[in-house]
Amino acid sequence: MTDNHSSSNHVSAPDDAAARKAVEPVIVYPNDTLSPPDLRLYRAARTTAEKIDEVVVPPREAGTFRAQAGQFFRISSVDGPQVGDLNLWADGNLDERFYSGKTRALHGTHVTTGERLWSSIPYLRPMATIIEDTLGWYGMDDFGGSVHDVIGTRCDPYTHHLLAGDHYHHCCHSNLTRALADATGKPMAEIETQVHDVMNVFMCTGFTRDTGQYFMKASPVRPGDFIEFFAEIDLMGALSACPGGDCSTTHSSDVANCYPLKLEIFASQEGTLGDWQSPLPNGYDRSHGR
Ligand SMILES: [Zn+2]
Numbered sequence: 001m002t003d004n005h006s007s008s009n010h011v012s013a014p015d016d017a018a019a020r021k022a023v024e025p026v027i028v029y030p031n032d033t034l035s036p037p038d039l040r041l042y043r044a045a046r047t048t049a050e051k052i053d054e055v056v057v058p059p060r061e062a063g064t065f066r067a068q069a070g071q072f073f074r075i076s077s078v079d080g081p082q083v084g085d086l087n088l089w090a091d092g093n094l095d096e097r098f099y100s101g102k103t104r105a106l107h108g109t110h111v112t113t114g115e116r117l118w119s120s121i122p123y124l125r126p127m128a129t130i131i132e133d134t135l136g137w138y139g140m141d142d143f144g145g146s147v148h149d150v151i152g153t154r155c156d157p158y159t160h161h162l163l164a165g166d167h168y169h170h171c172c173h174s175n176l177t178r179a180l181a182d183a184t185g186k187p188m189a190e191i192e193t194q195v196h197d198v199m200n201v202f203m204c205t206g207f208t209r210d211t212g213q214y215f216m217k218a219s220p221v222r223p224g225d226f227i228e229f230f231a232e233i234d235l236m237g238a239l240s241a242c243p244g245g246d247c248s249t250t251h252s253s254d255v256a257n258c259y260p261l262k263l264e265i266f267a268s269q270e271g272t273l274g275d276w277q278s279p280l281p282n283g284y285d286r287s288h289g290r
Pocket of ligand 1: 085154155171172173241242243244251
């Protein structure tokens with residue numbers, strides 16, 4: 001692997017470089033002032049929740065789903081190891097969408113049980129909370145890799161065209177665009193700009209320590225593994241079964257073995273969520289100092 005940083009850097013280090021580099025980091029967004037989700041309440045409600053819908057997303061395609069505030073949605077591996085690219089919107093307002101960058105800033109590069117997926121500015125509120133993750137055991141491996149990242153963007157035909165020059169039509173971006181067009185009845189050219197940076201469900205990724213480059217490796221997911229979310233607001237979601245399959249080798253082509261992903265929606269029973277309330281949009285007054 002080429003060292004992109006040093007090969008283009010002709011600046012000599014100052015005398016106190018070592019001291020400057022030895023400064024300890026601080027967490028940018030200490031998140032201990034966020035009110036924690038009541039996982040015990042959510043899980044108790046889940047025990048009596050009833051399955052109301054199921055969507056099987058075919059390989060190299062995407063499917064859409066809706067989950068109302070207070071419902072649950074589960075994404076499961078079936079048939080073989082497969083990663084999924086997840087987009088979320090507020091149902092009825094595509095302007096409020098999953099904000100992977102701020103979710104990453106608040107929780108870290110990868111998310112698991114007890115962490116939340118946050119929506120875009122100016123809404124910036126929890127969209128969904130992870131209540132179960134059968135890959136929660138994975139943690140961080142020796143390469144700095146972990147699962148369920150919020151650092152990747154989605155495989156897309158534009159980047160592929162830049163790098164390879166051809167036209168591939170089943171990247172996650174295209175799969176999500178087709179699925180969203182079908183779900184909304186809007187033309188692809190109009191709806192494509194609503195597709196956004198994803199949560200990479202089951203994908204195992206990190207940044208190389210030497211060059212800081214985004215890497216992927218074979219997902220540890222196996223059939224039967226799942227991740228489950230509590231919908232904090234009314235949601236529309238789209239999930240693409242990435243053409244990279246388990247993302248052990250390549251993507252943006254039909255080369256990798258690909259498998260379906262299963263989506264299930266569960267409705268809570270009346271009264272089981274106590275005095276839980278769907279979060280309101282962010283409370284900042286939006287005056288921006290004027
Ligand atoms: Zn993909």
